[in-house]
Each structure stands twice: as structure tokens, then as C-alpha cells.
Amino acid sequence: MKNVADKAGVSISTVSLVMNNHDSGRVKTEIAAKVRKIANELGYRPNPMARSLRTxxxxxxxxxxxxxxxxxxxxxxxxxxxxxxxxxxxxxxxxxxxxxxxxxxxxxxxxxxxxxxxxxxxxxxxxxxxxxxxxxxxxxxxxxxxxxxxxxxxxxSEFDIGYDATKRLIDSGAKRIAYIGNCVPTIAQATRLEGYREMLYKAGIPFDDNLLANVSHNDEALNAVEHLIETQHPDAFFCYDDARAWYVYECAARMGLSVGRDISVIGVGDDKTVSDTFTPKLTTIELxxxxxxxxxxxxxxxxxxxxxxxxxxxxxxxxxxxxxxxxxxxxxxxxxxxxxxxx
Missing domain, CATH: 3.40.50.2300 (Response regulator)
Incomplete structure (x- = not known):
């Protein structure tokens, strides 16, 4: 630190503040930048072991x-x-x-x-x-x-996940937005659903229990999503996670519907093993x-x-x-x- 201080024309205490990232509000920005530049040129590296003994x-x-x-x-x-x-x-x-x-x-x-x-x-x-x-x-x-x-x-922000996903679907022109949720009563499930309902309310779209399907996995989930599509005819789907979006893709394909053309789908998670393998590629919310x-x-x-x-x-x-x-x-x-x- 003495070598850095001598070359920068500052005190050793100033170098100490800068090199320990304690310079904000104590050392002028241009002086701190000069100290860091000189320290880098001289190959200065703090010694963590020595510092731990002192502090x-x-x-x-x-x-x-x-x-x-x-x-x-x-x-x-x-x-x-x-x-x-x-x-x-x-x-x-x-x-x-x-x-x-x-x-x-x-x-x-x-x-x-x-x-x-x-x-x-x-x-x-x-x-x-x-x-x-x-x-x-x-x-x-x-x-x-x-x-x-x-x-x-x-x-x-789980509330905003539900809110933003629903808003994006409404902005695309969707009127009957289904929520494919998790049958396990998680905190994220409840809060995302709250955001979904709030956005529907702000858009003047009535909340409809018939457009909800809380599912687990495999055939049971496929059957629930297929039944929802057949009976309620949603034009868009907000899915609890990317994995559950697969059930919408699969059921749509079986029923002759095209994702991205006939219906819209949003997932949550940005799970690359899921979202990148879908055709068309899945719009999703990154956690x-x-x-x-x-x-x-x-x-x-x-x-x-x-x-x-x-x-x-x-x-x-x-x-x-x-x-x-x-x-x-x-x-x-x-x-x-x-x-x-x-x-």
C-alpha cells in the first residue's frame, strides 16, 4: 500500500479505504479511480490472511x-x-x-x-x-x-408473475385466459393466482372458476387440461411453470390447435430443457x-x-x-x- 500511496500521491489510509471498497463518500471519485489504476499496474493484491489477523x-x-x-x-x-x-x-x-x-x-x-x-x-x-x-x-x-x-x-415477486403474464396475454387480445396451476397448495401458487385475478379485474374481465385447472403430472394432468379446452374453449393459458405448459401443447396438438396461432401460452421458470424444446418456442417468465x-x-x-x-x-x-x-x-x-x- 505504501508503494501505491507514493505513486498516487496520497496517504496510505486513502489507499486502504479504496482497496477495501470503503471509499464511497470518503475519497473523491477521481482519486479512487487513480488509486485503483495504479494498484492494478503495480500488481497489488490484498492479502486475505493478513487482513483477517488484523480485523x-x-x-x-x-x-x-x-x-x-x-x-x-x-x-x-x-x-x-x-x-x-x-x-x-x-x-x-x-x-x-x-x-x-x-x-x-x-x-x-x-x-x-x-x-x-x-x-x-x-x-x-x-x-x-x-x-x-x-x-x-x-x-x-x-x-x-x-x-x-x-x-x-x-x-x-410472485404476485407480479401472475399479473405480468396475464397482462401480456390480455395485450395480445385474449379474452378467456385459463390458469393451469399446481394442485399442491404452495405459497407461489396462491400469490400467482392473486396476480392473475387482479389483472383480470383491472382489464374488466370477470374471473371464472371454470377456467382454472390445478394439476399434478402425467395422464391426470393431460385429461384435466383436455377437458378444460373442450368445455371452456380458452384462447390463452397462463401456466404455473414451464413443465405444465407441456400439457397445453400436447392437448392442443391432439385437438388440431396451433400454439401461437390459435391459442397463446405463457410458462414460468425459463427452464431451458423445457422451453427451448417446444415448437413454437415457449414464452416464459424467468425466475x-x-x-x-x-x-x-x-x-x-x-x-x-x-x-x-x-x-x-x-x-x-x-x-x-x-x-x-x-x-x-x-x-x-x-x-x-x-x-x-x-x-
């Missing part, structure tokens, strides 16, 4: 996720968390409690490394408790249904797992360092809520336009 902080974040085998999108959360951590000078150690190893054992393994804070995710349809062994750390929850309001939570992981790390670091100013989110991400947003912080999802909506 009693390790710059290591623990990420504990449950049910990862049932929710493969946790990998996107982890990628977002890792990218944000790297930008802020931290690293993330990840464990999952799936399988025979308990959450307590996995968390204990992380704690031996001296975590500065934790991320915790249990993407479950049921209300869950925050693990007792995490509550004494700085902690941020990701997509976790809990009534515990002690900790920041980030999640997707912001990467952005949730990114925001959660930024929030966690702000709690650890006791400051939230100066955090700049990448411009190519879905717009993220401010770090001081009311809890839960909700991320508005992006609609991915393809060819499954009648033009």
Missing part, C-alpha cells in the same frame, strides 16, 4: 442450502452469490444438507473456518424455521418461507435465482461491514431492490418473449 474477519461467507436435489436452480443462486462475493472481496463456501448429513453437521463444518456471515436457502412450499445455529451470525435468507422477521429475505444470490451477498456484506452505500449492481441484471428495501425484498421477474403468443 478478526475472514472475508468468508457460508451458504447453506437445503433440498438442492429438488430445486436445481440453487446452482444459479450460488453463481450469483459467488460473483457478488468476488467483486466485494469475499469468497463463498457452500454446503447442502441433502442426503444423510444433517444441516447442523454441515453448518458446524463451515463454522470451523470462521465465517463472517451466512446465506441460507430452503426453497420450500411450506413455512420453515431459521436454524438456531445460524441466528447469531449476520444472516440473509434466500427464497425461504418463514414468519421470522429478524433477518433480511430476498425472493421473487431471478442468480439475482437473488447476488443481492443476498451484497446485503450480507453490508451487514458485516455496517454500511450499505456505494454498492453498484451490474447493469445487465434484472433491476434489483435497494439494500435498505423493506423486508422481504422482492425482485421483479423478466418476461422472455418467444413464439407461443398469438400476434
Amino acid at each position: 478478526s474477519k475472514t472475508s468468508i461467507l457460508g451458504f447453506v442450502a437445503e433440498q438442492i436435489s429438488s430445486f436445481p436452480y440453487v446452482a444459479k443462486m450460488l453463481q450469483g452469490a459467488q460473483d457478488a462475493a468476488s467483486k466485494l472481496g469475499y469468497v463463498v463456501l457452500f454446503v447442502t444438507s441433502d442426503g444423510s448429513t444433517s444441516q447442523e453437521e454441515q453448518t458446524a463444518a463451515l463454522q470451523r473456518y470462521g465465517m463472517d456471515g451466512f446465506l441460507y436457502s430452503q426453497p420450500s412450499s411450506q413455512v420453515t424455521e431459521v436454524p438456531d445455529d445460524l441466528v447469531h451470525y449476520p444472516l440473509v435468507l434466500i427464497a425461504t418461507n418463514t414468519v421470522d422477521n429478524r433477518f433480511p429475505i430476498v425472493e421473487s 431471478p435465482y442468480y439475482e437473488m444470490g447476488y443481492w443476498a451477498v451484497c446485503k450480507l456484506v453490508s451487514l458485516i461491514e455496517k454500511q450499505s452505500e456505494g454498492v453498484m449492481f451490474p447493469k445487465d441484471l434484472i433491476p434489483l431492490p435497494p439494500l435498505d428495501s423493506p423486508i422481504p425484498a422482492r425482485i421483479h421477474c423478466r418476461l422472455i418473449e418467444n413464439e407461443s403468443i398469438v400476434s
Whole structure:
């Protein structure tokens, strides 16, 4: 730092503020940019081990996720968390409690490394408790249904998913919009349906129970969707997820209807293994797992360092809520336009 300070013509404390990302509001922007440029030219790299001895902080974040085998999108959360951590000078150690190893054992393994804070995710349809062994750390929850309001939570805006999908279908000219939902009473199911109903109300379209079909999988789901099409003649379908959109495609093909020409379909999830294999390609709403992981790390670091100013989110991400947003912080999802909506 002394070499950087000498070449930049500033004090060592100024270099320390800049290289530890604490310069916002303390160091002029042009001076901070000059320090970073010179540090880069000189090959300056902070020594995390030396820093941890001085500050009693390790710059290591623990990420504990449950049910990862049932929710493969946790990998996107982890990628977002890792990218944000790297930008802020931290690293993330990840464990999952799936399988025979308990959450307590996995968390204990992380704690031996001296975590500065934790991320915790249990993407479950049921209300869950925050693990007792995490509550004494700085902690941020990701997509976790809990009534515990002690900790920041980030999640997707499920209401807006239903609202935006229905609005897109109405804007295409649809009048009889069916909802192909989940027969399991999840929180997402109820909230997406609420958004669907609100958009119908605003458009002056009466809500019709006969246009709802909550289905599971396989022949039972196919039969329910086929019956709905035969008896109610919907011109558009909002589907709880991309997988359920397949039943609409299949039934439409059996009945001589063409998706994108005769009927419109929107899914949720942007599951590439599903949406990219449909013909025509499925219009869908992307769930912001990467952005949730990114925001959660930024929030966690702000709690650890006791400051939230100066955090700049990448411009190519879905717009993220401010770090001081009311809890839960909700991320508005992006609609991915393809060819499954009648033009």
C-alpha cells in the first residue's frame, strides 16, 4: 500500500479505504479511480490472511442450502452469490444438507473456518424455521418461507408473475385466459393466482372458476387440461411453470390447435430443457435465482461491514431492490418473449 500511496500521491489510509471498497463518500471519485489504476499496474493484491489477523474477519461467507436435489436452480443462486462475493472481496463456501448429513453437521463444518456471515436457502412450499445455529451470525435468507422477521429475505415477486403474464396475454387480445396451476397448495401458487385475478379485474374481465385447472403430472394432468379446452374453449393459458405448459401443447396438438396461432401460452421458470424444446418456442417468465444470490451477498456484506452505500449492481441484471428495501425484498421477474403468443 505504501508503494501505491507514493505513486498516487496520497496517504496510505486513502489507499486502504479504496482497496477495501470503503471509499464511497470518503475519497473523491477521481482519486479512487487513480488509486485503483495504479494498484492494478503495480500488481497489488490484498492479502486475505493478513487482513483477517488484523480485523478478526475472514472475508468468508457460508451458504447453506437445503433440498438442492429438488430445486436445481440453487446452482444459479450460488453463481450469483459467488460473483457478488468476488467483486466485494469475499469468497463463498457452500454446503447442502441433502442426503444423510444433517444441516447442523454441515453448518458446524463451515463454522470451523470462521465465517463472517451466512446465506441460507430452503426453497420450500411450506413455512420453515431459521436454524438456531445460524441466528447469531449476520444472516440473509434466500427464497425461504418463514414468519421470522429478524433477518433480511430476498425472493421473487410472485404476485407480479401472475399479473405480468396475464397482462401480456390480455395485450395480445385474449379474452378467456385459463390458469393451469399446481394442485399442491404452495405459497407461489396462491400469490400467482392473486396476480392473475387482479389483472383480470383491472382489464374488466370477470374471473371464472371454470377456467382454472390445478394439476399434478402425467395422464391426470393431460385429461384435466383436455377437458378444460373442450368445455371452456380458452384462447390463452397462463401456466404455473414451464413443465405444465407441456400439457397445453400436447392437448392442443391432439385437438388440431396451433400454439401461437390459435391459442397463446405463457410458462414460468425459463427452464431451458423445457422451453427451448417446444415448437413454437415457449414464452416464459424467468425466475431471478442468480439475482437473488447476488443481492443476498451484497446485503450480507453490508451487514458485516455496517454500511450499505456505494454498492453498484451490474447493469445487465434484472433491476434489483435497494439494500435498505423493506423486508422481504422482492425482485421483479423478466418476461422472455418467444413464439407461443398469438400476434
